[in-house]
Amino acid sequence: VNFTVSSSGGTATSPYQYGIMFEDINHSGDGGVYAELVQNRAFQGNSIFPSNLSSWYPIGGTELSLYNSSNPLSSALPASMLVTVANDSSGEVGFWNEGYWGFPIVESWNYNGSFYVNGNFNGNLTVSLQSNTTGKTYATAAVAVDSTASAWKQFSYQFNPTSDAPDSNNTLRFTMDASDVQEPLNFNLLSLFPPTYNNRPNGLRVDLMEAMAQLKPSFFRMPGGNNIEGDAPPYWYNWTNTIGPLVDRPGYPGAWTYENTDGLGLIEYMLWAQDLNMEPVLAVWSGHYLDSVSLPEDQLAPYVQAAVDQLEFLMGDTSTQWGAERAKLGYPEPFEINFVEVGNEDSLGDGMESYAAYRFAAFYHAIHDAYPNINIMASYYDVGPVHPPFPHTSGDFHEYGVPLDFSSQFNYFDNYTAAHPLLLGEYAVIQYDAPGVDGPNYSPGAPRAMFPFWYGTVSEAVYLLGAEVNSAKIIGAAYAPSFMNLNNWQWIPDMIAFDANPANLLLSTSFRMIELLSGTRITENLPTSGNASNPVYWVAGRNDITGSHILKAVVYNSTADVPFSVTFEGIGAGAAANLTYLTAPMNSSNTLGNEVVQTSVSTVTAGSSGAFSFTLPPYSIAVMEIGAG
Numbered sequence: 001v002n003f004t005v006s007s008s009g010g011t012a013t014s015p016y017q018y019g020i021m022f023e024d025i026n027h028s029g030d031g032g033v034y035a036e037l038v039q040n041r042a043f044q045g046n047s048i049f050p051s052n053l054s055s056w057y058p059i060g061g062t063e064l065s066l067y068n069s070s071n072p073l074s075s076a077l078p079a080s081m082l083v084t085v086a087n088d089s090s091g092e093v094g095f096w097n098e099g100y101w102g103f104p105i106v107e108s109w110n111y112n113g114s115f116y117v118n119g120n121f122n123g124n125l126t127v128s129l130q131s132n133t134t135g136k137t138y139a140t141a142a143v144a145v146d147s148t149a150s151a152w153k154q155f156s157y158q159f160n161p162t163s164d165a166p167d168s169n170n171t172l173r174f175t176m177d178a179s180d181v182q183e184p185l186n187f188n189l190l191s192l193f194p195p196t197y198n199n200r201p202n203g204l205r206v207d208l209m210e211a212m213a214q215l216k217p218s219f220f221r222m223p224g225g226n227n228i229e230g231d232a233p234p235y236w237y238n239w240t241n242t243i244g245p246l247v248d249r250p251g252y253p254g255a256w257t258y259e260n261t262d263g264l265g266l267i268e269y270m271l272w273a274q275d276l277n278m279e280p281v282l283a284v285w286s287g288h289y290l291d292s293v294s295l296p297e298d299q300l301a302p303y304v305q306a307a308v309d310q311l312e313f314l315m316g317d318t319s320t321q322w323g324a325e326r327a328k329l330g331y332p333e334p335f336e337i338n339f340v341e342v343g344n345e346d347s348l349g350d351g352m353e354s355y356a357a358y359r360f361a362a363f364y365h366a367i368h369d370a371y372p373n374i375n376i377m378a379s380y381y382d383v384g385p386v387h388p389p390f391p392h393t394s395g396d397f398h399e400y401g402v403p404l405d406f407s408s409q410f411n412y413f414d415n416y417t418a419a420h421p422l423l424l425g426e427y428a429v430i431q432y433d434a435p436g437v438d439g440p441n442y443s444p445g446a447p448r449a450m451f452p453f454w455y456g457t458v459s460e461a462v463y464l465l466g467a468e469v470n471s472a473k474i475i476g477a478a479y480a481p482s483f484m485n486l487n488n489w490q491w492i493p494d495m496i497a498f499d500a501n502p503a504n505l506l507l508s509t510s511f512r513m514i515e516l517l518s519g520t521r522i523t524e525n526l527p528t529s530g531n532a533s534n535p536v537y538w539v540a541g542r543n544d545i546t547g548s549h550i551l552k553a554v555v556y557n558s559t560a561d562v563p564f565s566v567t568f569e570g571i572g573a574g575a576a577a578n579l580t581y582l583t584a585p586m587n588s589s590n591t592l593g594n595e596v597v598q599t600s601v602s603t604v605t606a607g608s609s610g611a612f613s614f615t616l617p618p619y620s621i622a623v624m625e626i627g628a629g
């Protein structure tokens, strides 16, 4: 392959390019990024997922029952756990929690916990972390409790373990001496947090945030995905339930088979975006339930207003009604929102007539009138002819497929219009190529890959380089879903897998690919001679901030190594470039403790003709950078 990169004729690229898509799926929020360690901490529930005592177990002569008290902790948290100790009990009584499939016990961590109790009790309550594997207690706090029947009272505790536990097969125990317990006691909102990213209270898991930071993401699409839609009336993603003190958050029946605590709420999402320096792409509920019910036009107005209020809550100054509410919660400085997506996988072109007929327009007009600078995004429309019929709008295109789909889509965006830029808000290869599943769409019946696999990852890179070539019209791209908890998931494959043990972090092959492509950004695409086509694809340009020149290249299904000879106009003989490329066995996946992706780093010096000569193997992804810094 032999081509020249021009020094002129450049096109500015999108400042976003690579980002994160997040929704609570696969316990990626509760039991995942949201660092709370206690599962079912507040017995939240509704008609879809009724309140229950799952994850809680009695100790000694104790009986646990779900209790709907006439004096609840709050109207948002009406259910609690009534703890009754049999009269003839002696010794240790109480209850334990199983956590989100265990608890991490790390010696260097300081843990912060709290709980509410209602009932007459005067004595010590011991909170401890105990191993099922060794039987050993690793951390203990004795809490002096003086509670009464007349009111709920909150107690806090701290501990740090005496050593690391061998694994996460640990429980959190709350125990009392039976002789101190004279009457049933009512408990609620029992919480335990490990250290969080940037030490934020009610914050996020450090290891998962650090993994995301490694990707240098520039945008953050949240909170769905299907999860924003709500399964069925009356459950829609009502943002007002996700703000303020935890006692005021009732929870939400998520779309992915489990109750969401909403501890990870709107403000937490904004702080997450700030902490990783990402541009929020905020999805608002669009009047459509996942079970295919869309609100009729004459019932939409309150939900359109809810979206406008949501933006006032985030962006309004303290003289506005909702801006003042935000300030009361401790955030006087407004957040900045430049992209709002209306719904998830609605469609302007086909299927959901109500979106094209009135729902998108209703949200567009109300949001645009109040916030004319916001780019309003239609959810799920293709690169075809149907665009939002309004200015300053964009679209969100999702694709799940097989490697053949992605590897054949390098030119997919070439004829797309820059008038309505496109976010590739979700993409992933989810199945292997196979008879019957090749083609423009994956086959719902065929088995899924458990983890991203290498040639699927390389095909995604072909697609992403095509997006980079067209970067003036492609806002950016995000793999989806981002996370899976290895103990409870609904969707595979995923970019990052984890469990309760921070040592068990699985960064997939696609993670490695994104890390490489996102880590070196082209800010101005430059024309190249020669056409990229199977099996070799590339994009070239400059980074106007670092002053470097960049080539990104992918070799797909070649049977032999591919020699490159690349000349950059204006860069002469003797110039040095850093070449990094990734390879792995074609069908292999990264699994826990086994990284299959090999990274090759070398220096390439331009020869007497000025050309950089190097060779890339089949199924490789490369970035070459000249003159960085």
Ligand code: AHR
Residues within 6 Å of the ligand: 023, 025, 224, 225, 226, 227, 344, 345, 398, 426, 480, 481, 491
């Ligand atoms: O990423 C998983 C799901 O795929 C998302 O929730 C939805 O938007 C898409 O169909």
